[in-house]
Amino acid sequence: MLLEASLLLSSFHAVSAALRADGSPAQQPLVDALPSINVTFTPIFNATATLPAILGISLSLSSPNLPANASLVELSLAFGNVPCQAYNETNPLLAADDHGVLDLKITDDEEHNLRRWLTSRPTSGAVNLSMTALPRKVDITTPIGARVDLHELNGGLLGSAFSMVPLPAPRLNTPHDVTFCWDLSRSPPNTSFASSLGEDLCTEITDKPQAIQALQSSIFAVGTTIHRYPPASQSPEMSQFGLFYFGNATDIPFSVVKLADYIQALFINMCGFFDDSDTRPYRVFLRPSLRGFGGAGFLSSFMLEYFPSVKVEQWELEWLLAHEISHNWPLMDSTPGQTSGADNTWYNEGIATYYQIFLPYRFGKTTRAGFLQQLNMNLQAYYTNPVVKMSNEEAAERMWQNPAAQRLPYHRGLIYFLRMDYLVRQASDGNLGIDSPVLQLLERKRKGEAFDLDTWNLLAGEATGNATRARDEYSDVAAGGFLGLPPQTLSHIGLSVIATTQERLELGFDTASLNSRVISGVVPGSRAEEAGVRDGDAIVETRVMYWQVADDISRNMSLRLEREGVEFDVSYWPRSREKVPGLQSVETGTVHREDL
Ligand SMILES: *[C@@H]1O[C@H](CO)[C@@H](O)[C@H](O)[C@H]1NC(C)=O
Ligand SMILES: *[C@@H]1O[C@H](CO)[C@@H](O)[C@H](O)[C@H]1NC(C)=O
Ligand SMILES: *[C@@H]1O[C@H](CO)[C@@H](O)[C@H](O)[C@H]1NC(C)=O
Ligand SMILES: *[C@@H]1O[C@H](CO)[C@@H](O)[C@H](O)[C@H]1NC(C)=O
Ligand SMILES: *[C@@H]1O[C@H](CO)[C@@H](O)[C@H](O)[C@H]1NC(C)=O
Ligand SMILES: *[C@@H]1O[C@H](CO)[C@@H](O)[C@H](O)[C@H]1NC(C)=O
Ligand SMILES: *[C@@H]1O[C@H](CO)[C@@H](O)[C@H](O)[C@H]1NC(C)=O
Ligand SMILES: *[C@@H]1O[C@H](CO)[C@@H](O)[C@H](O)[C@H]1NC(C)=O
Ligand SMILES: *[C@@H]1O[C@H](CO)[C@@H](O)[C@H](O)[C@H]1NC(C)=O
Ligand SMILES: [Zn+2]
DSSP states (O other): OTTOOHHHHHHHSSOOOOEESSOOOOOOOSSSOOOEEEEEEEEEETOSSSOSEEEEEEEEEOOOOOOTTOEEEEEESEETTEEOOOOOTTSOOEEEETTEEOOEEEEEETTTTEEEEEESSOOOSOEEEEEEEOOOOOOTTSOOOOTTSOEEETTEEEEEGGGTOOBOOOOTTOOOEEEEEEOOTTSOTTOEEEETTBSSSEEEEOOGGGHHHHHHTOEEEEESSEEEESOTTSOTTGGGEEEEEESOGGGSSSOHHHHHHHHHHHHHHHHHHTTOOOOOOEEEEEEEOSSOOEEEEETTEEEEEEOTTSOOOHHHHHHHHHHHHHTTSOOOOOOTTOOSSTTTHHHHHHHHHHHHHHHHHHTTSSOHHHHHHHHHHHHHHHHTOTTTTOOHHHHHHHTTTOHHHHHHHHHHHHHHHHHHHHHHHHHTTTSOOTHHHHHHHHHHHHTTOOOSHHHHHHHHHHHHTOHHHHHHHHHHHHHTOOOOOOTTTTGGGTEEEEEEEEEEEOOSSOTTHHHHSBOOOOOTTSHHHHTTOOTTOEEEEEOSOHHHHHHOTTOOEEEEEEETTEEEEEEEOOEEEEEEEEEEEEETTSSOGGGO
16 A cells, blocks of 8 residues: 555566476477566575675576677666666676677666667577676665665565566567576575565466566575474465565564465455465565555565554455455556556556455455545545645656555545446446456456557447546546535445545645755644654654554654754644544445535
8 A cells, every 4th residue: 555666567467377396397388489588586695795695586588589788688677766786897797608708888768768788799508697786775764665675684685576576578469488486596495485486496477478577576585593384384275475574573563374374365365356376375474664554565465564653453454455366367468668657557556545445345344334434544544635736747757756546546546436426326227336347357357358548438438338437537547527426325235435635744844855865844833843843853763654644533642853962752633723524334224415
């Protein structure tokens, strides 16, 4: 949910991979062999004085037969504000083929956010590449960003292939044989490992057309203190789900077991809802952070980053994970050429927020009161968002600088889906709802057909019986139009939508201060100022995340600050003095129309 890498969705989740876990080559007739890529990770522990662990990466590419000056492999320069491995002169990527050393030239394509390695001469036969991925140095000033980077944890390593494995440019539906293996020859015997791809030493990706994307969207964990819950040995069903953490569970500020049990049950229910017969397990990887609390979705997996000083309730975690698991299915592809996510983030985050609320309720995993509370928290989060009228384009541009912009697509998307659900119900005499076009889009994705914005608008037009209206609805969303909900929107579940006014979210100082760690732009007269926050105060610790106060109107902001060498705590309600119009839902019958 939070500060998660929603762009991952556009670039990665166009993947419907099934994985073979035994590593044996698929039995295929001996016709034109597919281009193959073998990837090996060799963790090296205690190799340098300063780094407890580094990751050797080697790739073998079957005869790429490239001319001189062609792009052999490419790697993103960054993901938002998170740098990927540089593999520059300081720590180079080395290549060799049948003719020996193959010199490579680096070119950066800033426009497409890619570093490319170009051949210095024609290649001959298979090309081998080797490089060393180094864990990123992070400290309290490292801004929160997408959880794709390689981190050192308890002497082990955790990170995504996206940030560290250069690969041939994935061409649309060009099938590849991709095999991934761990090489533990330089690891102590007590080393364990797991990845989004599986828990075997070697895994072959069986979804050939999407194999490169599947690899990129995978997380890898290796170390001597990795724990799995439930233990893989427990039973075959248990191995359909796994939660992995490094070190001692007592250092984690929530119950790993309770959370894992909840997610596992929810995952199984959701597989049923989305008609997913795939037997791929779902895996959650935990890592501590110095600041952030949030996560990122990957291939059949999720990285949850927690911060021991931030107090998080069990229900908040459950909602976050329900959201992330939802990302496994309903997805909109990005429009070709669109890299900002402006065109599809609203859909991907909006529908995950919608199902995060509605599915646990439908499955009986949330009480009605809990469901209503969650729905209302998300409604208020939209109406009280300080940048509620920002366009999708601008929100995408500013997501890593402005957490309010980052949150907007989640709640705006939710309101859109509630509106569309109502329209579909009206058009179908209550027989169908938003599930219908959403599942149709998913079906197209599964069949390898287009599942982008144009396709969605088409399906939404059919489901609502008015193509013009469906397109207008989207245009409103994209332009940052203020979205309302008819009072009857939720009547099919016995709820009425009522008008209300609530206090706008107001941190009371520049949100950029959360990254710079020095307060600036304190709003005169704000509750932050009243609580004693002043320009120039250093932020020692953030005890509540921005998204927590955004989503829960009752929550206070809580910070530890330092001024002239003295540390002190402040807690205040980060809301404006004036109220803004919004909507809430109530049990039908608890209000009379006249009250509105
Ligand atoms: C690395 O060295 C440290 C300190 O000597 C030791 O505690 C740790 O177990 C070593 N790690 C491995 C994987 O051997
Ligand atoms: C990858 O590994 C498979 C199985 O070991 C092998 O058949 C294939 O030739 C390898 N491909 C490359 C490019 O090394
Ligand atoms: C090599 O390719 C790059 C871009 O792919 C191009 O800008 C450059 O002119 C090419 N150089 C030669 C010598 O062909
Ligand atoms: C190589 O990349 C690292 C990490 O991004 C950077 O610190 C270093 O300055 C770069 N070196 C060169 C020669 O570009
Ligand atoms: C590439 O690596 C494979 C497997 O590691 C090895 O068998 C082969 O000889 C290497 N080829 C070259 C050209 O280095
Ligand atoms: C794993 O083995 C290494 C080297 O044998 C040892 O230093 C380390 O303490 C062991 N770690 C654990 C968690 O047992
Ligand atoms: C985990 O930490 C607790 C309390 O800090 C300690 O009692 C326990 O022995 C530790 N467990 C392991 C396996 O290190
Ligand atoms: C379709 O919706 C538009 C508004 O977006 C409206 O003007 C038009 O009358 C609707 N058409 C039908 C057939 O309901
Ligand atoms: C929240 O902050 C307000 C001031 O803005 C304060 O009056 C209230 O006591 C705080 N609540 C808690 C639970 O700390
Ligand atoms: Zn999300």
